[in-house]
Amino acid sequence: MARDAGRARTRARALVIGLSVTPFGVSFGAVSVATGLSVVQTCLLSLVLFSGASQFALVSVLGAGGGVGSALATALLLGSRNTLYGAGVRRLLALPAWMRPVAAQVTIDESTAMAFAEQPSGLSAYAFWATAASVYVLWNLATVLGALVGRGLGSLSAAGLDAAGPAAFVALLGPRMRNLSAGAVALCAAGIAVVCVPLLPVGSPVLLGGGVAALLAVAVRR
């Protein structure tokens, strides 16, 4: 009985998490289409790439006029944390080999966090799959909706949509600013990026600011 109650509670939390990503999905869809990607391209990113920060970063760099190389590198670097998530969470899931590729595709911030959060209750795998399903379905529906809305909007700046990217990145960064060293890394990255804007091709300042600040953080930490 306690297990049933635990599952019901987990399903409810998974649904809430799914609903909470929908505004992000709608913004992504709208910004992506307003940036110049087609509705199909936008939806493909949500279906296959399926990692909000990487998707938004790709569209942001491309929209600013950055090259494919720097847009791709930024998206991949942001997506690299999912590799660590997979390596950590897979032991909680106890999966048959054929299920691993499916689990890997939906291994993101939300599903990983829920799996670890439910470790004490023994419901890790249940929480992982419930959250993954909820976020995957709602994220993709939200993307379609946003993409259709985005088609109807005029210029990016008149609709204020040029502020949606920065706002989304702030919302993603906020919860990660847990201590002073996180703040120092963020400031360092912002500083390098600003200095590089007039000096380097569009797209490179993000990569250089982000990459160098992260390398410095590791070097200082030892």
Place this chain on the structure above:
Amino acid sequence: MTLWVAVVAASLGCAALKQLGYVVPARWLQGSRVRAFVDVLPIALLSALITVSTFAAGTRLQLDSRAAGLLAAVLLVAVRAPFLVVVVAACGVAAGVHALGG
């Protein structure tokens, strides 16, 4: 065409990174410098993205309506407002300032 290359390459690349996590021996990624780097990477990249997407216009630095939107977003995230509120307020403020000639 360029957009298609970016969309397909990023989609397959990021999907492959997720698959990699289920294939490599876990100890390769534990407690190493690689792990520390990957942990801190989102903070650094997101901060650089915020800065550039707010203050750059091509290769020029420019202060415009986006900065007003960013300010609204930072204040709302600081008080833990939900994402919907953050993004709608930021866009609304930016659109307002843009309409006023910012």
